Amino acid sequence: MTGTLQIPDPTWFVGCGNMGGAILDGWRTGGLDLSPLTIIRPSGIPVEGARVVTSFAAAGPPPSLVVLAFKPQKLDEIAPGLRQYLSARTVVVSLLAGVETASLRQRLPGAAAIVRASINLPVAVRRGVTGLYSPDADGSTREQLNNLFSALGFAMWMADEQKLAALGSVAGAGPAYVARFIAALAKAGVKRGLTEQIAATLALETVLGTAWMAATNKESMESVARRVASPNGTTEVGLKVLDHDHVLDELVAVTIDAAAQRGAELAEEAKAGVDG
Ligand SMILES: NC(=O)c1ccc[n+]([C@@H]2O[C@H](COP(=O)([O-])OP(=O)(O)OC[C@H]3O[C@@H](n4cnc5c(N)ncnc54)[C@H](OP(=O)(O)O)[C@@H]3O)[C@@H](O)[C@H]2O)c1
Known part of the structure; x- marks a missing residue:
């Protein structure tokens, strides 16, 4: 699977701390090419295999996929700067614990789809668990994300946000x-x-x-x-x-x-x- 699996080009990671870094470690060791990735982080700390910038303005062409990998408390600070780069072709995947899709949609109205991913730290060694939920992702987006997160261990789509929270309370923590x-x-x-x-x-x-x-x-x-x-x-x-x-x-x-x-x-x- 990972032989033909590709990260959408361009993909932005907004933040890349523990969890963002764990995802990238898993993809890297799984043999995925990280060159379609641009990481936006204030520290500018380099990440092996990917481009790092410190502002959205320097991030280049608008993204196909955006992964929100900062702390939930930062959402109101970061969303206003991000929303202008989102189009009807952009899928947003949020790792933000507890922040529901309705809250994300209100802040990022232009995105094609809002997806929540509840992941755990062993994604770094490709033995992680990922739960995915979206009220509006189409079939091809679901398949694409399923493949990307299955490269990091066990991944499944959840029926609603309560079930996603239940998965997070067992597997995330x-x-x-x-x-x-x-x-x-x-x-x-x-x-x-x-x-x-x-x-x-x-x-x-x-x-x-x-x-x-x-x-x-x-x-x-x-x-x-x-x-x-x-x-x-x-x-x-x-x-x-x-x-x-x-x-x-x-x-x-x-x-x-x-x-x-x-x-x-x-x-x-x-x-x-x-x-x-
Ligand atoms: N830790 C877990 O086990 C776990 C499990 C499930 C879900 N999550 C979720 O994963 C998300 C990330 O958690 P984490 O543990 O990875 O946090 P973290 O290690 O503190 O990393 C936070 C990242 O956010 C970046 N950041 C801060 N301000 C920013 C800004 N204005 N613009 C762009 N990026 C900014 C930081 O950039 P710098 O690196 O440049 O400082 C850092 O890379 C959280 O929403 C959390 O709820 C975590």
Whole structure:
């Protein structure tokens, strides 16, 4: 797929920090040619394989595709300068967490289509998850974006913005939660007498190996747990602690609820920016 896959020419990235950089890392290692890209960022920090400028005026011909990769709080500062470069042939893809398509459309009325992409950081190593949603993208745009984001891992179109938010609350934030779990596993190893370095390696490799095995075998987590825990054995006793009163399920659920609440607040703030 990536052999024939091309980034639309010209494509603008407005901002290129953690997430923009992760996307470009994934495309670069996937063999995509980054030369159709112009990155607009105030610092002018160079990006391997792409052109970097510090203003829209210096960005060259109007873009076919624009990726918004700055912080949501910057939208009202950046949109007024960007909108004059958008035409009925420009597709806008927004990475801005929580900012709904209606808020984006109000600020960027001239674009052909507004698309939201909820991505996670492992796109950098092409094992990411991307959820896409648009109220107005046509079939060929959907196919093109599906191909570009599938080059970075797993990608799917979502039916509505609630589902996109649900995907983001699991996959977008997920790497942070998984990182905490791996760190907790490592800390427990240190408590049992391992060095920090060995414990960190064992915890990481265990999570990687478990996920890899389940994905390869298309095996459910219930089945993985059952295969590890023999009746009346050590793992079964450990699982009873985790499963007691669904303590782990509850902890993860309240964690995700708290993050989703913040997502809703950000969406409201973005709406207020337009209306108020
Ligand atoms: N981090 C995550 O895991 C994650 C997950 C899902 C979604 N997102 C979304 O991804 C977006 C980017 O987040 P991030 O973590 O990549 O942020 P970041 O690392 O802070 O990067 C922000 C970028 O915005 C650029 N920028 C600031 N002011 C600008 C301006 N006036 N014009 C053009 N560019 C400007 C910065 O340019 P300089 O580099 O020149 O300073 C920088 O490249 C956010 O909207 C966030 O909601 C992030």
